[in-house]
Amino acid sequence: MKKKNMVWLYWLVESAIMIALSAVLEFVSKSIIPEMAFGGQITIVSMLPVALVAWKYGVGKGVITGFVYSLVQMAMGMGTISKMIMPTSDEYLGSLLNIVLMFVFDYILAYTVLGLSAMYKKVIKKDYLSLAIGVFTVILFRYICHIVSGYILFGAWAEWFFTQEGFYSWGQTIINTYTGNALSLVYSIIYNGFYMIPEIVITTIVAAIIGKIPQITKTKA
Numbered sequence: 001m002k003k004k005n006m007v008w009l010y011w012l013v014e015s016a017i018m019i020a021l022s023a024v025l026e027f028v029s030k031s032i033i034p035e036m037a038f039g040g041q042i043t044i045v046s047m048l049p050v051a052l053v054a055w056k057y058g059v060g061k062g063v064i065t066g067f068v069y070s071l072v073q074m075a076m077g078m079g080t081i082s083k084m085i086m087p088t089s090d091e092y093l094g095s096l097l098n099i100v101l102m103f104v105f106d107y108i109l110a111y112t113v114l115g116l117s118a119m120y121k122k123v124i125k126k127d128y129l130s131l132a133i134g135v136f137t138v139i140l141f142r143y144i145c146h147i148v149s150g151y152i153l154f155g156a157w158a159e160w161f162f163t164q165e166g167f168y169s170w171g172q173t174i175i176n177t178y179t180g181n182a183l184s185l186v187y188s189i190i191y192n193g194f195y196m197i198p199e200i201v202i203t204t205i206v207a208a209i210i211g212k213i214p215q216i217t218k219t220k221a
Contacts, residue, residue, distance in 0.1 A: 018049035062115030070111035105149035128211030135207040155184025
């Protein structure tokens with residue numbers, strides 16, 4: 001078998017395994033870590049296996065892997081999604097456009113961007129550093145996707161959110177300082193930051209450690 005075909009075979013097999021591993025890590029996380037009110041939670045480095053495949057095989061194959069993973073995420077989140085797309089549900093998003101925006105920003109873009117983790121591989125020669133910075137960047141991109149989604153779709157809940165128990169005076173300070181669209185944006189940054197910032201930090205650290213293990217980072221062909 002030609003080397004090029006072998007690379008494709010290794011990529012397909014490894015992608016399937018790593019997507020499954022990411023799904024398992026997320027499933028385990030959801031069983032032990034509470035989900036936030038409007039979705040989102042810290043997971044046990046569940047994005048790292050997909051990002052690692054993308055880093056090893058390049059942006060092209062990585063984007064395909066990330067897109068497939070986004071479809072897996074949709075399937076895993078179907079319980080939550082169904083509530084948002086059913087007009088009879090109290091959590092209905094209100095319009096077909098909002099539903100499309102949710103799919104695009106919270107799923108397709110948010111997880112497909114993991115395929116860009118190889119963007120620094122040719123300019124940063126140290127594998128662990130290239131992988132760590134790549135992982136940091138793509139999860140930051142995912143965070144931005146959720147910020148956009150939260151701002152557009154859930155910004156109306158901002159004032160309610162900041163008056164909940166646990167925010168106390170600083171929540172009221174935010175409400176007094178920001179209004180309208182600015183308040184919606186601050187809400188989305190903070191809300192999504194509660195789970196995405198720890199996710200970025202933890203996964204980047206683990207990526208740096210994994211990146212020092214040649215048996216894991218070496219492409220098979």
